[in-house]
Amino acid sequence: MPIPTEPSKSPIISPSPDANLPSPVTSVRIAQPSYKDVAVDTRWTPIQSLMTHIEGANWVVTYYSQVIDTDSQLSPQAPTTSAVYQQYSRIRDLKLKVTSALEEEQDEETKTMKMRGSAVIFAGVTPNEGDMFTADIGMNYIGVFLVKTSRKKSIFKESAYEVEYEFSSTDPHYVDDLNAKTVKELVFVEDYLNRGADPVVQEEDASLINQVRACLVRYGNRFFDNFFSKEFNTYVLPGQVHSVYDPFLTQFISRHFTTQDSMTLMLLKKPNFGDDTAIQQYSIWDALDQRDIHLLKNGFTKTKLVSSLNFRGGSVYNSVRYTGINLCVYPADPRIGVRGLTHAMVKSGSEYAIDDTTPHDFYSGVQAPL
Numbered sequence: 001m002p003i004p005t006e007p008s009k010s011p012i013i014s015p016s017p018d019a020n021l022p023s024p025v026t027s028v029r030i031a032q033p034s035y036k037d038v039a040v041d042t043r044w045t046p047i048q049s050l051m052t053h054i055e056g057a058n059w060v061v062t063y064y065s066q067v068i069d070t071d072s073q074l075s076p077q078a079p080t081t082s083a084v085y086q087q088y089s090r091i092r093d094l095k096l097k098v099t100s101a102l103e104e105e106q107d108e109e110t111k112t113m114k115m116r117g118s119a120v121i122f123a124g125v126t127p128n129e130g131d132m133f134t135a136d137i138g139m140n141y142i143g144v145f146l147v148k149t150s151r152k153k154s155i156f157k158e159s160a161y162e163v164e165y166e167f168s169s170t171d172p173h174y175v176d177d178l179n180a181k182t183v184k185e186l187v188f189v190e191d192y193l194n195r196g197a198d199p200v201v202q203e204e205d206a207s208l209i210n211q212v213r214a215c216l217v218r219y220g221n222r223f224f225d226n227f228f229s230k231e232f233n234t235y236v237l238p239g240q241v242h243s244v245y246d247p248f249l250t251q252f253i254s255r256h257f258t259t260q261d262s263m264t265l266m267l268l269k270k271p272n273f274g275d276d277t278a279i280q281q282y283s284i285w286d287a288l289d290q291r292d293i294h295l296l297k298n299g300f301t302k303t304k305l306v307s308s309l310n311f312r313g314g315s316v317y318n319s320v321r322y323t324g325i326n327l328c329v330y331p332a333d334p335r336i337g338v339r340g341l342t343h344a345m346v347k348s349g350s351e352y353a354i355d356d357t358t359p360h361d362f363y364s365g366v367q368a369p370l
Helices: 047-051 172-180 190-195 203-227 247-256 263-267 284-290 293-298
Strands: 057-066 088-106 113-121 132-138 141-152 161-169 182-188 200-202 303-307 327-331
Touching (some): 132 172, 141 172, 172 182, 182 203, 247 284, 284 293
Parallel strands (some): 088 182
Antiparallel strands (some): 057 088, 088 113, 113 161, 182 200, 303 327
């Protein structure tokens, strides 16, 4: 007698062995995993090119960016809220490009009058709804403004943001409340935008940058006073029997200083050396400028003095031959074959040598501060 099998505990009835089972469903792959459509942000555009398309009037403000984590939400300033639940990162000297000045309009819900405007914020700062900023509004008043909306102005990785803001108050207690809730101090350095770096830096780094700038201006003025010749309107080596001009040092100084650093540069002239190929080679100044020691492999490492009469060119083209300068610094070991240079093109040196320029006699015994 056959033993009956136990009934299946599954609520689903098993199909008979000869039943027509449905075909297995195969997953359809729409695209390869590496595929990226046009909406994916994969293109990098230098911020220098974006800055040329940003218009508006400059407005320097102190920006308070909300500190957001996974357990918090965007919300405007609330003086009654504890600093434990509402925190900000303060960004000093942030520059806005105002596209629409403050205009008075009526709120449709509360029927109250509001003052609103719009501006563009450079890349490096991502504004959020509910952020605050303070700015001088005249008459010795500091206004507090609320960011109402934020919109990205580009689909690329480097982008600017357009924000619409609303005037909040001039009560000093609102400013004190924002400062009390500040947990991080940052500074906006606009020069970093031109170098492709993050323009928002730590306060300690900003202080160091200001010190370096002060030293650069101080040493720049010291260099101009000692090396600039009003006779030739260019840089010559001081303390020499004959006038000596260094074209490589002049090019280096011209790249790092402008008329904003010294009005002397408005008179600066750079004599022309014509088609001399040795002058066009890399020097130690190029390696310092580009911070690349490998440039010395295609450049020269030693110099000599060459008479300016050895260079061709007309006086109309400011040739060094007609400037009145006697000697020029010239490569002593130019790389033959680089830039088409041959042995026949190298100019012979002069019998004169550079005299020691430091320390000057009138500085002897004086300890100058750094």
